[in-house]
Amino acid sequence: MYCELQCIWKDSGIMIDVKLQLLMTVVFPVLLYAAETWTVNKEDEKILIAFEMRCYRRIMAVKWQDRRTNEEIRAVVQRKETFSGYNPNEEAPSVLAYLLMIDC
Secondary structure, eight states: OTGGGHHHHHOTTSOHHHHHHHIIIIIHHHHHHHHTTSOOOHHHHHHHHHHHHHHHHHHHTOOGGGOOOHHHHHHHHTOOOSSTTOOTTSSOOOHHHHHHHSOO
Protein backbone atom coordinates (compact mmCIF):
# COMPACT_ATOMS: atom_id res chain seq x y z
CA MET A 1 0.00 0.00 0.00
CA TYR A 2 2.67 2.49 1.07
CA CYS A 3 4.90 1.69 -1.90
CA GLU A 4 2.02 2.07 -4.32
CA LEU A 5 1.59 5.66 -3.14
CA GLN A 6 5.16 6.69 -4.01
CA CYS A 7 4.02 8.65 -7.06
CA ILE A 8 1.69 10.68 -4.81
CA TRP A 9 4.37 11.25 -2.15
CA LYS A 10 6.78 12.56 -4.82
CA ASP A 11 4.24 14.74 -6.65
CA SER A 12 5.02 18.37 -5.82
CA GLY A 13 1.64 19.47 -7.17
CA ILE A 14 -0.20 17.84 -4.28
CA MET A 15 -0.26 19.80 -1.02
CA ILE A 16 1.43 18.26 2.03
CA ASP A 17 -1.83 18.45 4.01
CA VAL A 18 -3.55 16.24 1.44
CA LYS A 19 -0.67 13.76 1.52
CA LEU A 20 -0.79 13.63 5.33
CA GLN A 21 -4.55 13.05 5.28
CA LEU A 22 -4.04 10.21 2.81
CA LEU A 23 -1.34 8.75 5.04
CA MET A 24 -3.56 8.94 8.14
CA THR A 25 -6.64 7.49 6.42
CA VAL A 26 -5.12 4.82 4.19
CA VAL A 27 -1.67 3.71 5.35
CA PHE A 28 -1.76 3.95 9.15
CA PRO A 29 -5.11 2.13 9.59
CA VAL A 30 -3.84 -0.81 7.55
CA LEU A 31 -0.66 -0.92 9.62
CA LEU A 32 -2.54 -0.68 12.92
CA TYR A 33 -4.99 -3.37 11.85
CA ALA A 34 -2.06 -5.67 11.15
CA ALA A 35 -0.43 -4.67 14.44
CA GLU A 36 -3.45 -5.97 16.37
CA THR A 37 -2.14 -9.48 15.83
CA TRP A 38 1.32 -8.71 17.26
CA THR A 39 2.61 -8.84 20.76
CA VAL A 40 3.94 -5.30 20.71
CA ASN A 41 7.15 -4.84 22.68
CA LYS A 42 9.54 -1.89 22.91
CA GLU A 43 11.45 -2.94 19.79
CA ASP A 44 8.24 -3.19 17.76
CA GLU A 45 7.18 0.21 19.04
CA LYS A 46 10.50 1.67 17.83
CA ILE A 47 9.93 0.12 14.41
CA LEU A 48 6.42 1.61 14.20
CA ILE A 49 7.69 5.06 15.19
CA ALA A 50 10.56 4.80 12.68
CA PHE A 51 8.07 3.91 9.94
CA GLU A 52 5.89 6.85 10.92
CA MET A 53 8.86 9.24 10.71
CA ARG A 54 10.00 7.72 7.41
CA CYS A 55 6.54 8.40 6.01
CA TYR A 56 6.59 12.03 7.15
CA ARG A 57 10.09 12.58 5.79
CA ARG A 58 9.19 11.01 2.44
CA ILE A 59 6.08 13.17 2.11
CA MET A 60 8.01 16.34 2.97
CA ALA A 61 10.98 15.33 0.76
CA VAL A 62 13.41 15.63 3.68
CA LYS A 63 16.71 13.88 3.03
CA TRP A 64 18.80 12.34 5.79
CA GLN A 65 21.58 14.77 4.86
CA ASP A 66 19.34 17.65 5.98
CA ARG A 67 19.87 16.52 9.60
CA ARG A 68 16.42 17.50 10.82
CA THR A 69 15.27 16.00 14.10
CA ASN A 70 12.06 14.05 14.58
CA GLU A 71 10.73 16.86 16.76
CA GLU A 72 11.26 19.38 13.94
CA ILE A 73 9.45 17.11 11.49
CA ARG A 74 6.55 16.56 13.90
CA ALA A 75 6.31 20.34 14.45
CA VAL A 76 6.00 20.89 10.70
CA VAL A 77 3.36 18.19 10.23
CA GLN A 78 1.73 19.23 13.53
CA ARG A 79 1.37 15.68 14.81
CA LYS A 80 2.44 13.90 17.97
CA GLU A 81 3.72 10.33 17.95
CA THR A 82 0.97 8.17 16.53
CA PHE A 83 2.28 4.80 17.62
CA SER A 84 3.89 5.62 20.95
CA GLY A 85 2.36 3.52 23.70
CA TYR A 86 0.09 1.66 21.30
CA ASN A 87 -0.54 -1.84 22.60
CA PRO A 88 -3.28 -3.70 20.75
CA ASN A 89 -3.09 -6.62 23.17
CA GLU A 90 -4.45 -4.62 26.06
CA GLU A 91 -8.19 -4.35 26.23
CA ALA A 92 -8.21 -1.54 23.75
CA PRO A 93 -11.10 -0.35 21.61
CA SER A 94 -11.17 -1.05 17.91
CA VAL A 95 -8.61 0.45 15.55
CA LEU A 96 -11.14 2.99 14.35
CA ALA A 97 -11.78 4.13 17.92
CA TYR A 98 -8.02 4.29 18.52
CA LEU A 99 -7.51 6.46 15.44
CA LEU A 100 -10.28 8.76 16.60
CA MET A 101 -8.52 9.18 19.96
CA ILE A 102 -5.22 10.25 18.33
CA ASP A 103 -4.50 13.93 18.75
CA CYS A 104 -3.92 14.91 15.11
